[in-house]
């Protein structure tokens with residue numbers, strides 16, 4: 001279980017106080033208006049931002065005592081942060097061994113992960129030789145192969161066309177059923193994830209205003225606001 005309790009952050013122009021619980025092995029979609037604090041929430045979980053007060057635990061472990069690199073967290077950003085001079089296989093392998101010195105068994109794991117995300121045959125391509133969707137698959141594979149149990153996806157598929165976006169979300173859903181991971185994903189298009197997410201959290205003005213089953217959130221009192229934020233450019 002990921003538990004965030006009254007975690008406060010304050011900048012001159014933005015104040016946040018987050019409280020949210022996400023059950024282990026579930027997919028939580030974070031929605032809400034632009035500037036509402038979705039990315040900041042993920043950055044805080046990953047350790048890029050430190051709350052002034054509050055509690056943040058995962059599987060009972062106090063994450064606030066850990067450096068970002070020590071946290072059981074892998075994060076995928078919208079711009080996916082791939083290394084342009086490395087092949088798809090090497091970019092994925094970084095999630096396993098930052099030195100890229102892989103054992104034979106680890107080579108096999110990388111190949112299996114590339115297959116799992118539908119990139120068989122493209123192992124030797126560099127990011128510049130792949131489509132946006134293929135690059136996102138590499139970034140996803142790198143996060144998943146890290147073996148870290150908490151995966152944070154920050155608008156990972158928003159640059160893709162609607163059909164590809166939906167199929168990437170289905171891929172995330174399929175992969176999480178193969179290996180138990182807890183996923184928190186920010187998304188601008190709640191309808192893409194409504195039938196797959198276990199939980200939806202609406203974040204606005206630096207707070208989790210509501211959280212629950214997607215059907216309840218999408219048809220509840222916030223329905224109009226969620227629809228409005230989904231139609232923002």
Ligand SMILES: Nc1ncnc2c1ncn2[C@@H]1O[C@H](COP(=O)(O)OP(=O)(O)OP(=O)(O)O)[C@@H](O)[C@H]1O
Nearest residue numbers: 011012013014032033034035036037038039040041
């Ligand atoms: N390091 C920082 N210092 C000061 N302000 C920051 C910092 N990081 C984020 N903010 C502010 O926090 C607010 C929330 O930003 P955030 O990126 O979390 O929103 P968001 O909901 O993810 O928006 P979007 O949907 O547009 O990506 C913004 O006003 C932003 O300017």
